[in-house]
Amino acid sequence: MTTVFPDAIISKKPRAKIGRKIVLPMAIALTVIFCLAPILWQLLTSVKLNADIAAIPNVYFPTRYTLDHYRELFQRRPFLNYILNSAIVSFASTLLALGVGAPAAYALARLRLQGERWILAAVLIVTLFPPILLFLGLLEVVRYLQLGNNYLALIIPYTAINLPLTILVMRSFFQQLPKDLEDAAKVDGYSTPRMLLEIVLPMTIPALVTTGILTFISAWNEFIFALTFITREDMKTVPVAGAQLGGASPFEIPYGPLAAATVLGTIPLVLLVLFFQRRIVQGLTAGAVKG
Amino acid sequence: MDRKLELIDLKKAYTPKVVPVKNISLDVQQGEFLTLLGPSGCGKSTILRLIAGLEQPTSGRVMINGRDVSRLSPGDRNIAMVFQSYALYPHMTVYENIASGLKLRKTPHAEIKDRIREVADFLGLHELMDRKPSQLSGGQRQRVAVARALVRRPDLFLLDEPLSNLDALLREHVRAELKQLFGSQNAPIVYVTHDQTEAMTLSTKVAVLNNGYLQQLDRPDVIYSHPATQFVAGFIGSPQMNFLQVPCDDGNAYVGATIIPLPKGSTTPKSIVLGIRPEHVHLAQGQNEPILKGEVFLTENLGMHDLVSARIANATGEAMNVRAILPVHSGFRNGSTAGLAFPIEQIHWFDTTTGDRISNNPSPMMA
Amino acid sequence: MKDILREREQRTGWLLTIPALLILALVFAYPIVRAFWQSLFVQNLGTQLNPEFTGVANFGRMAQDGRFWRTMFNSAVFTFSSVFLELILGMGIALVLNQQFRGRGAVRTIAILPWALPTALIALGWTWIFNDQYGIVNDILLRFGLIKTGINWLGDPTLAMISVTLADVWKTTPFISILLLAGLQSISNDLYEAQAIDGASPWQSFRQITLPLLMPQVVIALLFRLAQAFGIFDLISVMTGGGPGGATETVSLYIYSTIMRYLDFGYGAALVVVTFLLLVFAVAIAAYFLTRSRAKAAGEI
Numbered sequence: 001m002t003t004v005f006p007d008a009i010i011s012k013k014p015r016a017k018i019g020r021k022i023v024l025p026m027a028i029a030l031t032v033i034f035c036l037a038p039i040l041w042q043l044l045t046s047v048k049l050n051a052d053i054a055a056i057p058n059v060y061f062p063t064r065y066t067l068d069h070y071r072e073l074f075q076r077r078p079f080l081n082y083i084l085n086s087a088i089v090s091f092a093s094t095l096l097a098l099g100v101g102a103p104a105a106y107a108l109a110r111l112r113l114q115g116e117r118w119i120l121a122a123v124l125i126v127t128l129f130p131p132i133l134l135f136l137g138l139l140e141v142v143r144y145l146q147l148g149n150n151y152l153a154l155i156i157p158y159t160a161i162n163l164p165l166t167i168l169v170m171r172s173f174f175q176q177l178p179k180d181l182e183d184a185a186k187v188d189g190y191s192t193p194r195m196l197l198e199i200v201l202p203m204t205i206p207a208l209v210t211t212g213i214l215t216f217i218s219a220w221n222e223f224i225f226a227l228t229f230i231t232r233e234d235m236k237t238v239p240v241a242g243a244q245l246g247g248a249s250p251f252e253i254p255y256g257p258l259a260a261a262t263v264l265g266t267i268p269l270v271l272l273v274l275f276f277q278r279r280i281v282q283g284l285t286a287g288a289v290k291g
Numbered sequence: 292m293d294r295k296l297e298l299i300d301l302k303k304a305y306t307p308k309v310v311p312v313k314n315i316s317l318d319v320q321q322g323e324f325l326t327l328l329g330p331s332g333c334g335k336s337t338i339l340r341l342i343a344g345l346e347q348p349t350s351g352r353v354m355i356n357g358r359d360v361s362r363l364s365p366g367d368r369n370i371a372m373v374f375q376s377y378a379l380y381p382h383m384t385v386y387e388n389i390a391s392g393l394k395l396r397k398t399p400h401a402e403i404k405d406r407i408r409e410v411a412d413f414l415g416l417h418e419l420m421d422r423k424p425s426q427l428s429g430g431q432r433q434r435v436a437v438a439r440a441l442v443r444r445p446d447l448f449l450l451d452e453p454l455s456n457l458d459a460l461l462r463e464h465v466r467a468e469l470k471q472l473f474g475s476q477n478a479p480i481v482y483v484t485h486d487q488t489e490a491m492t493l494s495t496k497v498a499v500l501n502n503g504y505l506q507q508l509d510r511p512d513v514i515y516s517h518p519a520t521q522f523v524a525g526f527i528g529s530p531q532m533n534f535l536q537v538p539c540d541d542g543n544a545y546v547g548a549t550i551i552p553l554p555k556g557s558t559t560p561k562s563i564v565l566g567i568r569p570e571h572v573h574l575a576q577g578q579n580e581p582i583l584k585g586e587v588f589l590t591e592n593l594g595m596h597d598l599v600s601a602r603i604a605n606a607t608g609e610a611m612n613v614r615a616i617l618p619v620h621s622g623f624r625n626g627s628t629a630g631l632a633f634p635i636e637q638i639h640w641f642d643t644t645t646g647d648r649i650s651n652n653p654s655p656m657m658a
Numbered sequence: 659m660k661d662i663l664r665e666r667e668q669r670t671g672w673l674l675t676i677p678a679l680l681i682l683a684l685v686f687a688y689p690i691v692r693a694f695w696q697s698l699f700v701q702n703l704g705t706q707l708n709p710e711f712t713g714v715a716n717f718g719r720m721a722q723d724g725r726f727w728r729t730m731f732n733s734a735v736f737t738f739s740s741v742f743l744e745l746i747l748g749m750g751i752a753l754v755l756n757q758q759f760r761g762r763g764a765v766r767t768i769a770i771l772p773w774a775l776p777t778a779l780i781a782l783g784w785t786w787i788f789n790d791q792y793g794i795v796n797d798i799l800l801r802f803g804l805i806k807t808g809i810n811w812l813g814d815p816t817l818a819m820i821s822v823t824l825a826d827v828w829k830t831t832p833f834i835s836i837l838l839l840a841g842l843q844s845i846s847n848d849l850y851e852a853q854a855i856d857g858a859s860p861w862q863s864f865r866q867i868t869l870p871l872l873m874p875q876v877v878i879a880l881l882f883r884l885a886q887a888f889g890i891f892d893l894i895s896v897m898t899g900g901g902p903g904g905a906t907e908t909v910s911l912y913i914y915s916t917i918m919r920y921l922d923f924g925y926g927a928a929l930v931v932v933t934f935l936l937l938v939f940a941v942a943i944a945a946y947f948l949t950r951s952r953a954k955a956a957g958e959i
Contacts, residue, residue: 027754028765035768035832039775041794042783058797104678111671112664119675126686128882128941130889132910133930136696136917137689160685163678183345184378189366189395192670202382221776223892228918239778243896255786262779273774277767280774284836347663362662 039266046070046259053255069256073264076257081234082241083264089151089226089237090219093158097215098208100159101166106196108167109174110182127164131157131224142229153229154237158222162215169214169283173207210283213276217269238265294321294356296342296447296479301351303337311337313503315351319447319479319496326482326490329500330526335483336451338500342481343449344368355446366395371440372449375456377432379424379439386420389439410438413472430461437472448473448480454489466492487527491515499523521646524566524639530598533572535565535611536643547604547611551581551633554640554650563649564641569598571637572615575630583631585613587623595619601629690934696927703921716928726929728904729912735819736894736908737887740826744883745876747827748834755835756842773833781896784825788812788897815905818898822906826893830886834879841875842868877948884944885937909933 045053049066052059073079108116138157147153177200185195226237236244242261245254273280296319303312311334319325327335340346342353344365353361360368371392379388386407393403411417414434424432433453440448453469454462470493473480484490490497491511499506499514499522507519518524524532537546539559544551546565553559575582585601592598597617602610615631623629640649697716699709720726755766772780787794788811796808811821845868853863891910894900900907900915909929917926 024754024757024759027750028759031751031754032765032768034828035772038780038783038787038828039771041787045786054792058792058794100677100681103674107671107674111667111674113668113671113675119679123682125941126682128885128937129686129690129934130885130891130910130937132889132891132913133693133934133937134685134689135914136923136926136930137692138685139917140692141684141688156681157685160681163682167678178376178378180374180376180378181380183343183365184372184374184380186345186365187343187370187372188392191366199380217774221774221778223776223778223895224914239776239892242776242782243778243892255789255792258782259786262783265779266775269774269776270771273767273770277763277770280770281766281836284833284840 042259042262045255046263048256050256069254069260070264072254072257073260077241077245078234079241079261079264082236082238083268085151085230085235086220086237086239086265087268089154089158090216092151092155093162093219094212094215096155096159097162097166098212101163101211102170102204102208104163105167105170106174106200109171110179123164123167131161131222135224135228138225139228147229149230149232149235151235154222154225157225158215158219161222162218165214165218166211169211170204170207173204177203206279210276210279213272213280214283217272217280220269294446294478295319295354296481297352297354298338298342299352299354301338301341301353302349303334303341303346304349311503312341312348315500315503315505317498317505317508319481321477321479323496324473324480324482324494325496325498326484326494327498327500328484328487328490328526329506331485332502333500334503335485335500339449339451339481339483342447343370343372368447369443369445370447370449371443371445372451373436373440373453375452377424377436377453377456379432379435381424384421384423385416385427385435388424388435389442392439392443406442406444407438410442413441414438429457430465433457433465437469441472441476445478447478448476450480450482452484454484454486469493487529491527499526501526517648518566518639519648521564521566521641524641524648528568528570530569530614530616532566532568532639533613534641535603535613536562537565537605538562546581546583549581549583551635551638557649560643562643564643564646566639566641567633567637569614570616571634572613572631573634574617575632578632580632580634583613583633585629585631587627587629588625590623590625592619597623599623599629601631603631690930693927693930693934696924697931699924699927701922701924707921707923709924712924716925717932719925720928720932725904725907725912726909729907729909732819732904732906733888733908733910736823736826736890736906737884740823740830740887741880741883743823743827744831744834745880747831748838748879751831751835752838752842755839769832769835772829772831773836777829777892778896780829781825781893784821784828784893785812785897788821812898813902815902818902818906822894822897825897826887826890829893830883834883837879838872838875841872845871874948877944881941881944881948884940888933888937888940 044060044062046069047065047067048059048062049064049068052062052064107113108119113119134157142148142153181199181203182195185199190199220237221239222237223239223243226240230236230240233241238261242258242265245258245261298315298317301312301315302310304310311332313334315334315338317325327338329335337346341348344353344360344363344367348361351361352359355368355370379385380391383391389407389410390403393406398406411420414437416431416434416438419427419431419435424435427435433456436453454465457465466489473493482489482493491514494511496508497511497514498508501522507514507523509517509519514523514527518527521534525534535546537544539545539553539562542553542555542559544553544563544565551565553563583603585603587599587601589600590597591600593616597619598614599617600612600614603613605611613631615629617623641647642649696709698711698713700712700715701707701709751769755762755769786792790796790808790810790813793808793811795811796805799805800808809817811817849867849871850863853867858866888908889910890908891914894906894908894911895914898906900911910933913926913929913933916922916929
């Protein structure tokens with residue numbers, strides 16, 4: 001691993017040593033606080049009693065806790081549905097993105113296609129289109145095909161949004177696979193389909209998992225299309241439903257349940273990140289560096 | 292039926308400018324071990340891939356056992372190949388790796404087991420059968436790759452620089468093993484390497500390649516003693532052959548003050564390239580040989596011998612360097628003068644423009 | 659002789675790629691093309707939602723549309739301030755993460771969290787944090803005695819923009835830092851050691867080696883972030899809805915309400931077209947700088 005300030009030099013300069021002993025831990029602490037604070041605050045808010053939530057000055061260490069806000073989520077709203085909807089749409093679009101993107105990535109990595117540069121350029125450029133520019137045209141398509149309040153209305157666009165990342169990451173992975181293996185398979189007598197299935201695919205699984213995680217996260221978090229194409233309450237996805245949580249009256253904003261919704265809506269992703277941190281970083285950098 | 296590989300006017304052009312294989316014709320008979328030898332970029336690996344069917348020739352044909360296989364996929368040519376990086380399937384055990392080719396050809400289970408046992412005996416692989424490639428050392432992986440090829444009993448063996456990834460000590464050992472292993476094989480073998488030691492020790496025939504062309508195809512000893520071109524002469528033999536470009540007149544070459552007669556039977560060119568190997572240059576001892584006086588400027592100890600570099604003045608006053616392998620402690624210090632003898636029968640003459648050999652001794656018939 | 663191998667390869671290649679290309683074309687290419695066409699029509703409640711061809715009238719209207727220009731301005735302010743802050747903070751975090759220390763993996767995990775969580779839900783959290791009565795920001799400021807009464811963050815035009823920018827910076831900085839980290843790790847240690855032997859200070863090393871070699875990465879990150887920030891929707895929609903009084907209304911929010919609330923499809927399409935063209939222009943410029951900085955990084959070192 002590279003370091004910005006090589007250790008050998010550090011030990012000779014007293015000023016730099018102080019840098020490492022004091023500045024670095026402070027910087028690390030700041031980074032951690034910076035990243036975690038808002039999340040932790042939401043977590044805390046979600047288990048505070050309403051009285052504590054509305055207390056001034058703020059209560060940082062409440063003495064009493066409650067799970068009422070969470071209960072409210074499931075009683076007043078079909079929160080379980082929201083989670084299921086998000087899960088179904090995210091899984092489906094992930095599988096589709098992998099199923100369509102990985103073969104394309106293989107073709108772009110191994111088979112010398114004419115027009116390869118154009119395809120890659122197109123794939124890259126397309127990642128720059130903000131969804132807001134696309135939703136009008138897609139809205140018309142959705143209406144025309146009567147796919148409103150249908151999972152497909154989200155699955156297809158999510159697949160498309162995730163395809164560029166899938167293709168770029170998988171392509172860089174395929175490029176690193178030793179070519180010899182495929183040659184050896186050909187000499188052994190494998191036909192191309194069998195070779196892809198029995199030799200190449202097993203080796204690709206780690207990369208597929210990494211990419212799949214990234215696409216899952218992206219699909220779960222999507223907002224504009226979910227907001228526009230799904231209007232039926234029990235079909236909504238978690239981000240949309242959470243943002244639309246209202247109170248009994250227009251003046252009462254249920255901060256407790258809102259915080260609870262935030263926590264619940266993000267738990268699956270937090271778990272994913274916790275377990276797959278290394279893979280996620282790998283995937284992100286592979287896709288980014290290739291760009 | 293006699294096994295045989297023939298390459299007829301083989302050519303491969305990727306683009307009009309990039310032509311790695313320009314015109315290759317050769318054949319390898321049953322029981323022969325042919326090495327394709329040459330510097331990187333000479334086309335040897337491309338030729339191997341053309342033989343294997345991993346690439347298609349632009350023109351020309353590949354014939355195996357009299358069958359034109361130029362259009363067949365690798366799997367249909369009944370060949371086996373050992374790759375430089377061994378190319379073992381990482382998710383399969385050693386047993387499955389070795390068996391993969393046989394399984395694809397629907398060989399009966401029992402026969403697969405028998406053949407693998409035979410090969411495992413041969414190569415000492417029994418304890419490794421259940422391991423995955425990542426659990427093997429480099430040398431072990433190489434043996435598995437060889438086993439995978441042997442077990443197929445193909446019409447032709449192809450080996451692509453199989454020793455390059457081994458460290459120097461292991462390489463010598465495995466080289467000897469390979470010689471014994473494939474020596475007992477009947478099928479012709481084509482071996483690719485850039486290492487001349489491997490080529491000379493392992494093969495029955497060597498094809499020296501440069502820039503897509505075949506420079507010489509001969510037994511190793513003939514390539515050493517009768518190189519067909521200056522390129523071959525300079526590529527084979529370490530330390531490299533001395534090359535001196537010297538003027539000629541009236542049947543003689545003039546190296547500094549020394550006169551050396553040219554071979555008879557050709558018109559005297561303006562100048563000529565004289566080649567002589569350092570191991571053939573020796574200290575003058577008053578025999579009837581051309582002697583050159585040179586000023587020593589460098590002595591490198593090679594263990595068993597010294598490699599002495601000396602400067603010789605040309606007729607025009609330019610300096611030419613000559614290297615000689617001399618016994619250790621010949622007592623030369625920098626600046627001292629040495630009398631170096633060039634035995635006439637060890638001198639090779641080359642045309643200055645084409646690099647072709649100008650006949651010296653008649654060479655033995657090409658095999 | 660025909661190269662059958664190559665031909666077969668090409669055919670297989672296209673077979674494998676076409677499905678992906680089709681999906682991409684449908685979701686990305688079609689809407690843009692459609693928007694270009696639709697922008698030439700007026701189609702709103704006034705025309706009973708029937709399209710009527712008007713040529714470039716929509717664009718003329720846009721030029722006069724004060725609200726449009728304001729949203730453009732807001733988008734620009736938001737984009738540039740957030741991206742600027744993200745680059746600096748991101749670089750800092752990347753430098754920290756590049757060091758060897760115990761628990762580095764844990765810190766990296768924590769650093770990814772902001773990026774991985776749904777913007778809309780986190781925006782809810784930020785709304786609460788900036789709440790004028792109960793928000794924690796005001797609480798901390800009050801406790802330190804820096805202010806006397808709670809600041810109405812989301813109710814004041816300028817402050818609202820600041821709040822939204824800060825929320826976005828929080829969300830995206832980690833992503834930028836990961837990108838930069840990848841770039842940092844690709845710089846060979848040898849270069850730093852050579853500099854150290856020459857007696858360069860860490861700051862000099864940073865300026866002479868890190869910055870130039872990282873430039874391509876920075877420009878790429880910039881490119882993506884600019885495009886993303888320009889299209890920002892979730893965050894602002896949830897936190898302020900574009901208020902107060904349109905102070906945080908960005909182009910994307912304007913497009914959305916034009917289409918979904920006012921049902922003014924033709925004009926909405928025109929807005930999409932203009933935004934798209936601006937994006938293309940910005941990308942072209944950035945791409946130009948990218949190739950130049952790449953050449954510099956290769957040539958100077």
